[in-house]
Amino acid sequence: MSKLPIVTIPDKGLRDKTRPVTKFDADLQQLIDNMIETLSEANGVGLAAPQIGRPLKLAVIWTLPEEDDAGNELPDTRDLYVVINPEIFWASRETDKGIEGCLSIPGYLGEVERSVSIRVRGLDRHGRKFRRRFDDWDARIFQHEIDHLNGVLYIDKLTTPENIWTEEEFEAMRQEREKAKGQQAEHEPMVGD
Structure with a gap:
């Protein structure tokens, strides 16, 4: 395996x-393995073939880990999906706004509204059909990566043009919000006061 630019x-x-991918040969398997290594090295959650310069309907996606009641990640609770020729054939009307980044737009984050639940069909790395429902952040990741396969970037779907920030700007905003929440909590009356 080797890391790809x-x-x-x-x-x-x-x-x-x-x-569309039509040949499930050794070259495809090597490309998939290289994409998985590249994604892991980049510490990302999804990577689509166009992001490594290949115009194929192919993406590799890590689901988010499960957490215990204290918010700690549980080991071995992430699933790796190799999705080939994927299609979202159902999307919930319910949407949610969330912050997204992209390995192809390094250093920036933006707010995007996406469906909370989706159903995806496609092929796995061996050409076997799959259908699956994804919810919440996993649904967001799949929508983001499938957008890549259609030439769409998250910056095309910002909730408003102003809702994009550098990582530093976003971190500063987050810290300001946390500080404001802490100050508000100090002034809230305690139960029984």
């Missing part, structure tokens, strides 16, 4: 439509 904006290949 990740394409970043303004590379025009990120906007191209992809073509």
